[in-house]
Amino acid sequence: MSPTSHHNPVLAKVLGGFATLTAGLDYAARGVTGFNFYSSRGQLEHVLPYRELRLKALATARKLLSTGLKRGERVAVVAETSPDFMAVFFGCQYAGLVPCPMPYSMYIGGKNAYVSRIAGMLKTARASAVILPNDLISHITEAARLADTAIVKTFEELAAMPESIEKLKPFDVDDVAYIQYSSGSTSSPKGVLITQKAIVANTRGILRDGLKITNEDRAFSWLPLYHDMGLVGFCLSPMMGQVTVDYLSTTSFARRPALWLKLMSENRSTIAYSPSFGFDLAARRINGEAVTLDLTSWRVAGIGGDMVRADILNDFAEKLSVAGFDAKAFTPSYGMAESTLAITFADLSKPVKIDTVDRLHYKLAQRAVPASEQLKQSPERVRSFVVCGKPITGHEVIIRDDRGADLGEREIGRILFKGPSLMDGYFENAEATQAIMTADGYMDTGDMGYWLDGEIVITGRAKDLILHNGRNIWPQDIEWAAEQIEPLRNGDAAAFAVEGEDGEDDVVVLVHCRIADAAEMENLRRKVAAVVHQTAGVECAVILVAPKSLPFTSSGKLSRAGAKDGYLTGDIAEISPLARLPRSLDETRLAAAQ
Structure with a gap:
């Protein structure tokens, strides 16, 4: 068994622009790239070329319809890092069903908290079915009972179902694509409704503007597929750009963070993302293994999902320099599930830009006043922020104060966003949707920040969040x-x-x-x-x-x-x-x- 190729020798590279996810997969299936899944020991367990994924998705679509599901109904699917999840997610696209990825991890809080969390998601999505791995059957069955979700099937049970003879009607350009549950509220979860137009726009921006994908790119991810950064950044976007992705489960990364870097070295990976704490964890656990690695191919080391910490990036770059890692690969970015994923990217051709400001002005005057060289000698009197780049093409970002007035350079305020990647609202929650939307069509992100030479700087969360x-x-x-x-x-x-x-x-x-x-x-x-x-x-x-x-x-x-x-x-x-x-x-x- 060999992993899929870095590139397609014959198929022309097309970076998004397809009308729907199924159109993107139909095209990617004509090549030889795809998904590869590695075990916690670093062994290649599953190879899923896009052509095979398409065949599995089509068969799964017919099996889903054989359960009696009707077009537009929601299908919750536990997002374990596996070919099974991929088949169900894309199967829903071909069947005209709305997939709702659910978390796989039970680490936090144990069974009761997990059951409660899943039940809340199933209920707010009004899911008609939930598809899951065998090891969660008792937990999910209980959650489905609490949420009145009628159909509960394991991946294996679904695979054994007969295929419906009903003609498949994939989602069209004006249809919904999926419901994404963000990492926010657990007592009252909100489902982010993403349309085909939104996912198409965002993946195009990621591939063309943010990552500037080439024929030689190969991605690697340990990010959970339940989250927008894992799902959109390292499943849907690579597929829409015919890019091969190698996967390690999040749990495997937690146990052996150095395995992430080892597999990237072996596979000559060029693109991988992590929140700051992932780089921190890997740097602290790598020990003497760094000298055995070759990370010279890693051209985009993206940071997203939390506040970007300059000290963590510096430590990672220092420890991995012996493996050929170039600190210029660090690519700060900014986004959220409500914008499908990406909003801004830093310039790939430039090193990370850090803005050090006077802490007193920052806190009292809400202005990011550059710190003097003398002031920088007193760390307690300054605060450093990482610049997160410019908005992707066709999207607008503005910064306003609490009165709704637009702010200028270095004035700290609320970050608002609009563009074709914007969600269609929180599913069946008009009140929550209206609470974050302005009269002129911008979404209040809940984040604070300021402009610096046309680039956005994130300073923290607004108010309570x-x-x-x-x-x-x-x-x-x-x-x-x-x-x-x-x-x-x-x-x-x-x-x-x-x-x-x-x-x-x-x-x-x-x-x-x-x-x-x-x-x-x-x-x-x-x-x-x-x-x-x-x-x-x-x-x-x-x-x-x-x-x-x-x-x-x-x-x-x-x-x-x-x-x-x-x-x-x-x-x-x-x-x-x-x-x-x-x-x-x-x-x-x-x-x-x-």
Whole structure:
């Protein structure tokens, strides 16, 4: 068994521009490139050329229709890194069914949290069917029962189904493509509805503007296919550009991060992406193996999914320089599921650009004032940001203040976006959709940033939303989890993020405490920390505060901004010593990103 080729010797390279995903696969199937799947030991397990994927997808489409599913119905599919997931996802495209990728990982919170998470997604998608691997049958069956999802089949059971004789009617240019669940809210998940036009526009921008794909490119990914960066960046986009992709499961990467680099070395991979923490993990685990690697082919080392950390990139480049890794390959970018995936890319021909600003002006005046050389000698007085490039062709990004006025160079404000890659809204959730859309058609991304010479710089999340290890976490989820613990009740918890010494978000939870016994107070603190970790997948500092000390708005809503300000100024004081914030385990951080 040999992996698929780097390139097609005869088939002309076409970088997107197809009307639909099926049109893209029909074309890619005429060549010899495709997907390759590696085991946790680095062995090639499955080879799936695009021509074989197309045949499997067509057969799977007919099998799905034989279950009685009707055009436009939603089919949830557990996104394990396997040919089975690919066959079902693309089978849905040919059958006119809407695939909804679901997470495979159960690491965070165990069975109960996983079942609850999947049930919420199935319910909000109104999924008619869910397709899954054998090892999750009991969990998914329970989730399907809670969500009233009628059809539950393993990949093997679906493969054994007869093929319907009904004529296939693939999705057309004006149809939907899939529903993507973002890494945000878990208590009330929102499905991002992506159309064929949106995925076509975004993959074209990724292939042509962002990555500037060539005939010699070969991609590598350990990113979960449930996430937009894994699905769009390293499944749909490569297919639309006839690019070969080598896969390692996310779990295998977590256990052996150096295997990522070893396989890239062996396969002469040219493109791979990771959140900053993935580069950090790989650099810390590589040890002496770096000298045995050859990473000279790696031309695009993309960073996305979380705040780009310059110190992590520098450390990775330094440790992997002996393997021929060139730091110029680092490609910061910016995007989100609501924009299908990509919004901006840094220039591939230039090294990473870092803007170091005066921390005082940044925090008080909301301006990114360049730090003087003298000021840079005092690290605590400056803040460095990585520049994330320009918008892809046909897309617009603007920065506005809270009053809706457009801002200029180095003025920090809210980042808004519009263009053909924009989602069609949150599935059957008009209220949530309207909440982030402006009257002139822009989407409020929830991020803050500023312009620097025509390029975007991301400074953090706007207001309440927490960015942690590449995930968007709604504070409501954390508060809801904490308030399930006796004797807490609704309105007794406030969650927010504060900037830690390393520039990352540390999660803080303020909790009303009505008990006086020291042992009981410490027990409450531990219970809250445990349930937050189980539910939201984050470690947090739990601060016990006096009853009625959390601020509320005039309409009776919790003011998280007020709670954060009170905590930072000391106006809201802890009534017991602050528990030390636990250090995240590498595996916990990685699982949290899923």
